[in-house]
Amino acid sequence: MLSPFRITEVSAHCDLPCGVYDPAQARIEAESVKMICQKVADNDDADFRVRATIIKEQRSELVKHHLWVLWTDYFKPPHFEKYPNLHTLFNEATKLAGASGTKGEFDEAKADELLAKIEEISTIFWETKKA
Amino acid sequence: MTTRRALALVRVRGRSMLPTYRDGDVLLVLRGGRPRPGRAHVVDLPPDPAGRPRPLAVKRVTGRDPGDPARWWVDADNPAEGVTSFDVGGLPDEAIRAVVLGLVWRGLG
Numbered sequence: 001m002l003s004p005f006r007i008t009e010v011s012a013h014c015d016l017p018c019g020v021y022d023p024a025q026a027r028i029e030a031e032s033v034k035m036i037c038q039k040v041a042d043n044d045d046a047d048f049r050v051r052a053t054i055i056k057e058q059r060s061e062l063v064k065h066h067l068w069v070l071w072t073d074y075f076k077p078p079h080f081e082k083y084p085n086l087h088t089l090f091n092e093a094t095k096l097a098g099a100s101g102t103k104g105e106f107d108e109a110k111a112d113e114l115l116a117k118i119e120e121i122s123t124i125f126w127e128t129k130k131a
Numbered sequence: 132m133t134t135r136r137a138l139a140l141v142r143v144r145g146r147s148m149l150p151t152y153r154d155g156d157v158l159l160v161l162r163g164g165r166p167r168p169g170r171a172h173v174v175d176l177p178p179d180p181a182g183r184p185r186p187l188a189v190k191r192v193t194g195r196d197p198g199d200p201a202r203w204w205v206d207a208d209n210p211a212e213g214v215t216s217f218d219v220g221g222l223p224d225e226a227i228r229a230v231v232l233g234l235v236w237r238g239l240g
Contacts, residue, residue, distance in 0.1 A: 001187070002139035002162055002173065002229055010173050011186040012152065012213065013145030020180070020218055 021074040023122035026066035026093075030118055032059045033102045034111035041106070056102065063097040063114065070125065083124050093117035136163035139229060141173055141189065147213025148189055157236040158189070160229035166203055168194040171231040174205055177219050185214065189231065196221025203227055 002008055036056045040049055071090045080086050095101060096114040143156040148171065152158065160173050172192050176185040190205035190213070197204070202221030207213025216222070 002137075002141070002160065004138045004140060007140045007142045007157060008187065009144050010141040010158075011145055011188040012143050012147040012154075012190075012207070013186075013188075020214075 021070055021125075023066075023070060023118060023125050026063050026070070027115065027118050027122065029059045029062040029066065030097070030102075030111060030114050033063065033097075034108060034115065037102075037106045037108040037111055041108070052106075056106070060097045060101070060103040063102075063118075064094045067094050067097070067118070067121070070121065074125070075128075079124075079128055082128075086121075086124060089117060089121055089124075093121060136161060138162075138232075140235070141187075141229075143189055145212070147207035147209050148191075149209040149212075151208045152189065152234065153237065155238045156234055159232045159235045161232055162229040164230055166192050166224070166227040167230050168192055168203075171208075172205070172227050173229040173231070174222055175226040175228060176214055176222075177226075187228070188214070190215065192227060 033056055036052050036059070040052045043049070043052075067090055075086060093114060096110060096117060097103065101110050102114055139160050139162060141158050141160055143152045143154060143158065145154060151171065158171075166172060170192065171189055174188055174190050174192075176188050176190075178184050191208055193204050193206050195204065196202040196216065199221050202223055203226075204216045204221050206215045206217075
Protein backbone atom coordinates (compact mmCIF):
# COMPACT_ATOMS: atom_id res chain seq x y z
CA MET A 1 0.00 0.00 0.00
CA LEU A 2 2.72 2.50 0.96
CA SER A 3 4.99 2.75 -2.06
CA PRO A 4 7.55 5.13 -3.55
CA PHE A 5 6.02 4.61 -6.99
CA ARG A 6 2.49 5.76 -6.28
CA ILE A 7 1.01 8.32 -3.93
CA THR A 8 -1.22 6.91 -1.21
CA GLU A 9 -3.80 9.27 0.28
CA VAL A 10 -3.58 9.67 4.04
CA SER A 11 -6.32 11.27 6.03
CA ALA A 12 -5.88 14.38 8.14
CA HIS A 13 -9.60 14.78 8.34
CA CYS A 14 -12.32 15.19 10.89
CA ASP A 15 -15.44 14.75 8.82
CA LEU A 16 -14.68 11.11 8.22
CA PRO A 17 -16.67 8.48 9.98
CA CYS A 18 -15.17 9.28 13.36
CA GLY A 19 -18.65 8.57 14.69
CA VAL A 20 -18.23 10.54 17.90
CA TYR A 21 -21.38 12.56 18.55
CA ASP A 22 -22.90 13.83 21.77
CA PRO A 23 -25.57 16.49 22.37
CA ALA A 24 -23.64 17.37 25.54
CA GLN A 25 -21.42 19.61 23.37
CA ALA A 26 -24.41 21.83 22.51
CA ARG A 27 -25.74 21.67 26.09
CA ILE A 28 -22.48 22.80 27.67
CA GLU A 29 -22.22 25.81 25.33
CA ALA A 30 -25.87 26.66 26.07
CA GLU A 31 -25.16 26.46 29.80
CA SER A 32 -22.35 28.97 29.29
CA VAL A 33 -24.81 31.27 27.53
CA LYS A 34 -27.25 30.98 30.43
CA MET A 35 -24.53 31.69 32.99
CA ILE A 36 -23.39 34.75 31.01
CA CYS A 37 -26.96 36.12 31.14
CA GLN A 38 -26.99 35.64 34.93
CA LYS A 39 -23.60 37.26 35.44
CA VAL A 40 -24.44 40.28 33.31
CA ALA A 41 -27.63 40.86 35.30
CA ASP A 42 -25.47 41.36 38.41
CA ASN A 43 -22.72 43.47 36.84
CA ASP A 44 -22.76 47.02 35.51
CA ASP A 45 -19.12 47.20 34.46
CA ALA A 46 -19.08 48.35 30.84
CA ASP A 47 -16.00 46.33 29.84
CA PHE A 48 -17.40 43.20 31.43
CA ARG A 49 -20.66 43.64 29.54
CA VAL A 50 -18.84 44.05 26.24
CA ARG A 51 -16.84 40.89 26.83
CA ALA A 52 -19.96 39.04 27.93
CA THR A 53 -21.75 40.12 24.75
CA ILE A 54 -18.92 38.91 22.54
CA ILE A 55 -18.54 35.61 24.34
CA LYS A 56 -22.29 35.00 24.42
CA GLU A 57 -22.37 35.56 20.65
CA GLN A 58 -19.56 33.02 20.15
CA ARG A 59 -21.07 30.42 22.49
CA SER A 60 -24.46 30.77 20.82
CA GLU A 61 -22.81 30.21 17.46
CA LEU A 62 -21.16 27.07 18.84
CA VAL A 63 -24.55 25.80 20.02
CA LYS A 64 -25.82 26.19 16.46
CA HIS A 65 -22.74 24.49 15.06
CA HIS A 66 -22.99 21.47 17.34
CA LEU A 67 -26.72 21.11 16.69
CA TRP A 68 -26.18 21.29 12.94
CA VAL A 69 -23.50 18.60 13.10
CA LEU A 70 -25.97 16.31 14.87
CA TRP A 71 -28.73 17.23 12.45
CA THR A 72 -26.75 16.70 9.27
CA ASP A 73 -24.12 14.10 10.22
CA TYR A 74 -25.56 11.97 12.99
CA PHE A 75 -29.29 11.70 12.33
CA LYS A 76 -30.27 9.61 9.30
CA PRO A 77 -33.55 9.35 7.32
CA PRO A 78 -34.92 6.46 9.45
CA HIS A 79 -34.51 8.63 12.55
CA PHE A 80 -36.51 11.44 10.96
CA GLU A 81 -39.22 8.94 10.02
CA LYS A 82 -39.39 7.58 13.54
CA TYR A 83 -39.29 11.03 15.17
CA PRO A 84 -41.27 13.31 12.85
CA ASN A 85 -40.79 16.32 15.15
CA LEU A 86 -37.00 16.10 14.92
CA HIS A 87 -36.60 18.59 12.05
CA THR A 88 -38.81 21.10 13.84
CA LEU A 89 -36.88 20.61 17.08
CA PHE A 90 -33.58 21.42 15.38
CA ASN A 91 -35.12 24.39 13.61
CA GLU A 92 -36.54 25.78 16.84
CA ALA A 93 -33.42 25.06 18.87
CA THR A 94 -31.05 26.74 16.40
CA LYS A 95 -33.41 29.73 16.19
CA LEU A 96 -33.32 29.97 19.99
CA ALA A 97 -29.52 30.18 19.74
CA GLY A 98 -29.74 32.86 17.03
CA ALA A 99 -30.47 36.56 16.76
CA SER A 100 -34.07 36.13 17.89
CA GLY A 101 -32.83 34.09 20.85
CA THR A 102 -29.71 34.00 22.97
CA LYS A 103 -27.52 35.93 20.52
CA GLY A 104 -29.81 38.92 20.48
CA GLU A 105 -30.79 39.13 24.14
CA PHE A 106 -29.54 38.73 27.68
CA ASP A 107 -32.63 36.75 28.58
CA GLU A 108 -32.13 33.82 30.90
CA ALA A 109 -35.59 32.49 30.03
CA LYS A 110 -34.50 32.21 26.37
CA ALA A 111 -31.44 30.24 27.47
CA ASP A 112 -33.69 27.93 29.50
CA GLU A 113 -35.93 27.40 26.48
CA LEU A 114 -32.83 26.58 24.44
CA LEU A 115 -31.59 24.11 27.06
CA ALA A 116 -35.02 22.45 27.12
CA LYS A 117 -34.96 21.99 23.32
CA ILE A 118 -31.45 20.54 23.47
CA GLU A 119 -32.67 18.17 26.18
CA GLU A 120 -35.51 16.98 23.90
CA ILE A 121 -33.00 16.38 21.10
CA SER A 122 -30.69 14.62 23.56
CA THR A 123 -33.49 12.29 24.70
CA ILE A 124 -34.14 11.26 21.09
CA PHE A 125 -30.41 10.96 20.43
CA TRP A 126 -29.90 8.51 23.30
CA GLU A 127 -33.02 6.54 22.28
CA THR A 128 -31.52 6.06 18.82
CA LYS A 129 -28.24 4.95 20.42
CA LYS A 130 -30.07 2.21 22.34
CA ALA A 131 -31.92 1.01 19.25
CA MET B 132 6.97 -0.69 11.97
CA THR B 133 8.57 -4.08 11.64
CA THR B 134 8.80 -4.35 7.86
CA ARG B 135 11.98 -3.65 5.92
CA ARG B 136 12.85 0.03 5.62
CA ALA B 137 11.48 1.62 2.48
CA LEU B 138 10.49 5.05 1.24
CA ALA B 139 6.98 5.91 0.13
CA LEU B 140 4.95 8.93 -0.96
CA VAL B 141 1.64 9.99 0.57
CA ARG B 142 -0.78 12.84 -0.11
CA VAL B 143 -2.45 14.62 2.80
CA ARG B 144 -6.23 14.92 2.74
CA GLY B 145 -7.96 17.19 5.23
CA ARG B 146 -7.03 19.93 7.66
CA SER B 147 -6.20 18.16 10.91
CA MET B 148 -2.43 18.64 10.45
CA LEU B 149 -2.61 22.38 9.81
CA PRO B 150 -0.55 24.48 10.10
CA THR B 151 2.23 21.93 9.44
CA TYR B 152 0.72 20.10 6.47
CA ARG B 153 -2.01 21.31 4.16
CA ASP B 154 -4.60 19.46 2.15
CA GLY B 155 -2.89 18.23 -1.02
CA ASP B 156 0.67 18.21 0.36
CA VAL B 157 2.80 15.29 -0.78
CA LEU B 158 5.07 13.85 1.90
CA LEU B 159 8.03 11.50 1.77
CA VAL B 160 7.70 8.83 4.45
CA LEU B 161 9.91 5.99 5.68
CA ARG B 162 8.47 2.62 6.59
CA GLY B 163 10.11 0.09 8.81
CA GLY B 164 11.78 2.25 11.45
CA ARG B 165 10.93 2.86 15.07
CA PRO B 166 8.27 5.47 15.91
CA ARG B 167 9.96 8.77 16.67
CA PRO B 168 8.12 10.77 19.31
CA GLY B 169 7.51 14.35 18.24
CA ARG B 170 7.37 13.54 14.52
CA ALA B 171 4.41 13.10 12.23
CA HIS B 172 3.65 9.50 11.21
CA VAL B 173 1.36 7.56 8.93
CA VAL B 174 -0.86 5.51 11.23
CA ASP B 175 -3.68 2.99 11.18
CA LEU B 176 -6.57 4.18 13.32
CA PRO B 177 -8.93 1.64 14.89
CA PRO B 178 -12.42 1.23 13.36
CA ASP B 179 -15.09 3.76 14.38
CA PRO B 180 -17.77 2.82 16.97
CA ALA B 181 -20.02 1.48 14.19
CA GLY B 182 -17.22 -0.91 13.16
CA ARG B 183 -16.40 0.87 9.90
CA PRO B 184 -12.69 1.05 9.09
CA ARG B 185 -11.02 4.43 9.23
CA PRO B 186 -8.63 5.39 6.42
CA LEU B 187 -4.86 5.46 6.77
CA ALA B 188 -4.10 8.75 8.52
CA VAL B 189 -1.31 11.21 9.21
CA LYS B 190 -0.95 12.14 12.89
CA ARG B 191 1.77 13.33 15.23
CA VAL B 192 3.12 10.73 17.67
CA THR B 193 3.57 12.81 20.82
CA GLY B 194 5.04 10.01 22.95
CA ARG B 195 4.00 6.95 24.87
CA ASP B 196 0.38 6.55 25.98
CA PRO B 197 0.43 7.78 29.61
CA GLY B 198 -2.06 5.04 30.49
CA ASP B 199 -0.20 2.23 28.71
CA PRO B 200 3.55 2.57 28.06
CA ALA B 201 3.40 -0.16 25.39
CA ARG B 202 1.27 2.08 23.17
CA TRP B 203 1.75 5.40 21.34
CA TRP B 204 -0.23 8.59 21.83
CA VAL B 205 -1.18 10.39 18.60
CA ASP B 206 -2.54 13.89 18.15
CA ALA B 207 -3.55 16.25 15.36
CA ASP B 208 -1.59 19.50 14.89
CA ASN B 209 -4.86 21.38 14.41
CA PRO B 210 -6.62 21.41 17.79
CA ALA B 211 -9.96 22.16 16.12
CA GLU B 212 -10.01 19.05 13.93
CA GLY B 213 -9.07 15.46 13.68
CA VAL B 214 -9.39 12.09 15.33
CA THR B 215 -6.73 11.71 18.04
CA SER B 216 -5.78 9.43 20.93
CA PHE B 217 -8.25 11.45 22.99
CA ASP B 218 -10.91 9.75 20.82
CA VAL B 219 -9.36 6.37 20.08
CA GLY B 220 -6.77 5.81 22.83
CA GLY B 221 -3.13 4.88 22.32
CA LEU B 222 -2.03 2.92 19.25
CA PRO B 223 0.05 -0.28 19.23
CA ASP B 224 3.50 -0.43 17.55
CA GLU B 225 2.11 -2.12 14.44
CA ALA B 226 -0.37 0.74 13.86
CA ILE B 227 2.51 3.20 13.41
CA ARG B 228 3.21 2.51 9.75
CA ALA B 229 5.76 5.13 8.67
CA VAL B 230 7.51 8.27 9.85
CA VAL B 231 7.14 11.48 7.84
CA LEU B 232 10.55 12.67 6.62
CA GLY B 233 9.34 15.85 5.00
CA LEU B 234 7.31 17.76 2.49
CA VAL B 235 8.20 17.03 -1.13
CA TRP B 236 5.49 18.94 -2.94
CA ARG B 237 2.96 21.64 -2.11
CA GLY B 238 0.47 23.18 -4.52
CA LEU B 239 0.24 26.92 -5.11
CA GLY B 240 -2.12 28.99 -2.98
